Amino acid sequence: MQVTHMLFLYLQVLNPFYVFQAFTLTLWLSQGYIEYSVAIIILSIISIVLSVYDLRQQSVKLHNLVEDHNKVQVTVMVKDKGLQKLESHLLVPGDTLILPGKTSLPCDAILIDGSCVVTEGMLTGESIPVTKTPLPHTENTVAWKSHSLEDYRKHVLFCGTEVIQVKPSGQGPVRAVVLQTGYNTAKGDLVRSILYPRPLNFKLYNDAFKFIVFLAFLGIVGFFYALGVYMYHGVSPRDTATMALLLLTVTVPPVLPAALTTGIVYAQKRLKKKKIFCISPQRINMCGQINLVCFDKTGTLTEDGLDLWGTVPTADNCFQEVNSFASGKALPWGPLCAAMASCHSLILLNGTIQGDPLDLKMFEGTAWIMEDCDADYCTFGMPGSHIIIKPGPKASWSPVEAIAILRQFPFSSSLQRMSVVAQVAGEDHFHVYMKGAPEMLAKFCKSETVPKNFPQELRKYTIQGFRVIAFAHKGLKMKKLSEVENLAREKVESDLTFLGLLIMENRLKKESKPVLKELHEACIRTVMITGDNLQTAITVAKNSEMIPGGSQVILVEANEPEDFVPASVTWQLVENQENGPEKNETCVNIGNSSVPDGARGSCYHFAMSGKSYQVIFQHFNSLLPKILLNGTIFARMSPGQKSSLIEEFQKLNYYVGMCGDGANDCGALKMAHAGISLSEQEASVASPFTSKIANIACVPHLIREGRAALVSSFGVFKYLTMYGIIQLIGTSLLYWQLQLFGNYQYLMQDVAITLMVCLTSKYFSKVNSIICIYLPMTF
Numbered sequence: 001m002q003v004t005h006m007l008f009l010y011l012q013v014l015n016p017f018y019v020f021q022a023f024t025l026t027l028w029l030s031q032g033y034i035e036y037s038v039a040i041i042i043l044s045i046i047s048i049v050l051s052v053y054d055l056r057q058q059s060v061k062l063h064n065l066v067e068d069h070n071k072v073q074v075t076v077m078v079k080d081k082g083l084q085k086l087e088s089h090l091l092v093p094g095d096t097l098i099l100p101g102k103t104s105l106p107c108d109a110i111l112i113d114g115s116c117v118v119t120e121g122m123l124t125g126e127s128i129p130v131t132k133t134p135l136p137h138t139e140n141t142v143a144w145k146s147h148s149l150e151d152y153r154k155h156v157l158f159c160g161t162e163v164i165q166v167k168p169s170g171q172g173p174v175r176a177v178v179l180q181t182g183y184n185t186a187k188g189d190l191v192r193s194i195l196y197p198r199p200l201n202f203k204l205y206n207d208a209f210k211f212i213v214f215l216a217f218l219g220i221v222g223f224f225y226a227l228g229v230y231m232y233h234g235v236s237p238r239d240t241a242t243m244a245l246l247l248l249t250v251t252v253p254p255v256l257p258a259a260l261t262t263g264i265v266y267a268q269k270r271l272k273k274k275k276i277f278c279i280s281p282q283r284i285n286m287c288g289q290i291n292l293v294c295f296d297k298t299g300t301l302t303e304d305g306l307d308l309w310g311t312v313p314t315a316d317n318c319f320q321e322v323n324s325f326a327s328g329k330a331l332p333w334g335p336l337c338a339a340m341a342s343c344h345s346l347i348l349l350n351g352t353i354q355g356d357p358l359d360l361k362m363f364e365g366t367a368w369i370m371e372d373c374d375a376d377y378c379t380f381g382m383p384g385s386h387i388i389i390k391p392g393p394k395a396s397w398s399p400v401e402a403i404a405i406l407r408q409f410p411f412s413s414s415l416q417r418m419s420v421v422a423q424v425a426g427e428d429h430f431h432v433y434m435k436g437a438p439e440m441l442a443k444f445c446k447s448e449t450v451p452k453n454f455p456q457e458l459r460k461y462t463i464q465g466f467r468v469i470a471f472a473h474k475g476l477k478m479k480k481l482s483e484v485e486n487l488a489r490e491k492v493e494s495d496l497t498f499l500g501l502l503i504m505e506n507r508l509k510k511e512s513k514p515v516l517k518e519l520h521e522a523c524i525r526t527v528m529i530t531g532d533n534l535q536t537a538i539t540v541a542k543n544s545e546m547i548p549g550g551s552q553v554i555l556v557e558a559n560e561p562e563d564f565v566p567a568s569v570t571w572q573l574v575e576n577q578e579n580g581p582e583k584n585e586t587c588v589n590i591g592n593s594s595v596p597d598g599a600r601g602s603c604y605h606f607a608m609s610g611k612s613y614q615v616i617f618q619h620f621n622s623l624l625p626k627i628l629l630n631g632t633i634f635a636r637m638s639p640g641q642k643s644s645l646i647e648e649f650q651k652l653n654y655y656v657g658m659c660g661d662g663a664n665d666c667g668a669l670k671m672a673h674a675g676i677s678l679s680e681q682e683a684s685v686a687s688p689f690t691s692k693i694a695n696i697a698c699v700p701h702l703i704r705e706g707r708a709a710l711v712s713s714f715g716v717f718k719y720l721t722m723y724g725i726i727q728l729i730g731t732s733l734l735y736w737q738l739q740l741f742g743n744y745q746y747l748m749q750d751v752a753i754t755l756m757v758c759l760t761s762k763y764f765s766k767v768n769s770i771i772c773i774y775l776p777m778t779f
């Protein structure tokens with residue numbers, strides 16, 4: 001919807017504050033305050049024009065963001081008529097779209113034939129290519145969304161995203177069926193949440209409103225006082241009424257509501273210079289109130305491009321020697337090397353390999369190369385239109401000439417794993433390779449293939465802060481590609497053989513430590529919410545001093561109820577973990593839930609996994625707030641759990657900031673009072689704030705500017721209300737003598753003094769560091 005200038009003007013003039021002002025001006029004009037009234041009319045016109053211009057700018061920006069994808073030409077398949085070109089706004093759910101190549105998607109659609117690679121940066125802020133696969137053809141009658149569980153997003157092309165590559169299947173062009181259009185799309189939903197944000201319970205606005213009501217009450221008292229005085233002196237009823245109404249208007253300065261937004265305008269300009277963009281300026285004031293900031297780990301606190309450290313293969317169910325990458329030797333050939341070379345969702349785009357930074361690093365580590373399937377390989381008996389990988393010149397010797405990646409079951413944060421089906425050149429059967437979070441992957445492996453010392457080996461690396469990925473494999477007995485194409489994910493991801501671990505360095509960004517220190521000094525709590533391993537998260541938190549040296553970490557583990565055993569929570573000091581789980585452990589059962597005595601000091605930090613969080617959320621809801629008061633590390637959290645945690649913090653009256661970089665943080669970014677997405681995309685609807693500089697230094701900048709805006713709005717508000725009360729008292733005293741302030745006195749007070757205070761507020765609101773202050777939010 002395009003909102004015109006005239007509509008904005010109309011809405012602005014009908015604003016109760018301008019209606020009140022019109023009433024006041026009429027009164028003043030009737031009293032002969034000509035110069036003063038003219039000055040106020042000029043100021044009001046300037047103020048209305050500026051706000052209309054500002055609103056229109058915001059609306060045009062948002063409109064362009066929405067409209068860009070609405071004006072494309074699309075090709076649809078029409079029954080009995082073949083292919084037809086039409087304007088994208090004519091699409092309706094159920095149309096069959098043909099995707100010829102690079103294009104912007106004007107609607108949400110489900111892929112039914114062929115696969116394609118898209119960038120979803122506009123929706124998620126993350127600009128890495130994502131592979132979309134067609135909806136599998138299954139015979140059952142279950143709705144496709146419930147059938148594919150969380151995986152369904154892998155088949156859906158979202159409006160506003162860009163298709164950068166299409167891969168037709170053997171059966172014709174890439175086809176998708178339109179699911180939703182316009183405001184009903186996922187993007188429309190996000191835009192709606194910007195236009196009509198969730199009402200935020202902001203104390204400043206609530207208190208300001210209460211104070212205005214109080215001033216209005218004072219005005220009414222003044223009104224009756226004036227009536228009394230003028231009637232007592234026998235003044236005509238008409239003049240008495242005018243004088244009484246005049247006193248009523250004196251108390252509430254008409255510029256009051258505008259004063260609350262002055263700071264925001266200046267703060268937004270300063271943020272832009274620091275490459276922090278904002279699509280919801282009302283949130284800036286709220287940033288000043290933030291007293292808890294949640295951080296995602298990978299890509300936010302730590303570097304995105306991880307460095308390879310080593311691999312630990314298994315043989316005969318035992319871990320072997322570590323192959324270190326630092327030695328410079330090529331990774332020796334073996335099943336683990338084959339898995340690393342083939343289990344990823346990288347794509348070849350204009351000759352360069354692109355995709356998830358983790359996948360990129362891992363593939364580089366194998367020194368294999370990637371090619372699109374060409375005639376050569378098809379002569380090997382390999383099917384066409386798939387990615388082919390083969391040993392590069394620097395790779396170690398391998399008996400395998402090439403591997404074709406035939407099917408991908410892409411990675412998702414909630415699944416914590418991905419798998420591929422591949423075929424080795426010259427072989428007539430297929431292989432499944434899987435990689436993912438070690439704890440998750442072990443669940444899909446045959447237990448006898450997982451080394452007995454798996455937990456200890458994993459802990460050995462995670463305790464050093466490494467990021468660990470595990471690999472597994474199985475052979476598929478099928479002979480035909482068509483059988484592979486119809487395989488369900490559950491069938492592929494079962495009974496695997498554990499292959500080993502890949503260990504990656506997880507280096508802190510250089511800005512992380514000083515920023516966390518600054519936040520601590522300002523008494524702002526910091527919390528880590530990550531999808532990574534719990535021990536890795538604890539180590540990173542210690543290294544970054546999110547958990548200061550000398551503090552103790554208590555591991556909270558909660559177990560689901562089983563048959564006759566109720567749900568339980570166990571507490572364990574991380575330092576005591578080596579002593580074995582039996583020792584130093586306290587069990588707390590339902591009905592007897594309490595936080596251990598030792599944990600009440602602030603130098604204790606609770607750490608828990610997403611699984612434990614879920615159990616506590618469901619079975620120990622009254623215990624949750626107590627844990628959250630000292631909870632600092634939340635690991636292996638799914639995207640849904642991340643946003644639920646933010647909501648729980650908000651219930652404890654925290655003003656929560658969230659800083660994240662990936663698609664798995666989107667829900668949490670939207671839920672927080674101030675979500676900051678680290679993204680190269682300026683125009684993203686993923687969160688209210690976007691920082692183009694990919695480190696957490698934007699957090700103190702934003703809090704500082706928020707506080708500056710808040711302090712200046714509050715200062716101007718205080719000044720104006722004080723000024724209103726002084727004017728009420730002054731006028732009341734003069735009324736006693738049946739006198740009034742002169743025209744020029746009002747002119748000086750209202751225009752010269754008040755206007756100056758509002759306009760120069762930007763100079764007294766600039767702060768250079770966040771200090772530990774308690775902002776004056778109540779009167």
Ligand SMILES: Nc1ncnc2c1ncn2[C@@H]1O[C@H](COP(=O)(O)OP(=O)(O)OP(=O)(O)O)[C@@H](O)[C@H]1O
Nearest residue numbers: 296297298411413416417418435436437530531532
């Ligand atoms: N491309 C991938 N393929 C397979 N497994 C992966 C991949 N990327 C991450 N993982 C595994 O899944 C886990 C969860 O990933 P997720 O992206 O949710 O969080 P993260 O990147 O580890 O951390 P953060 O939430 O701090 O960004 C990771 O810890 C890792 O073990």
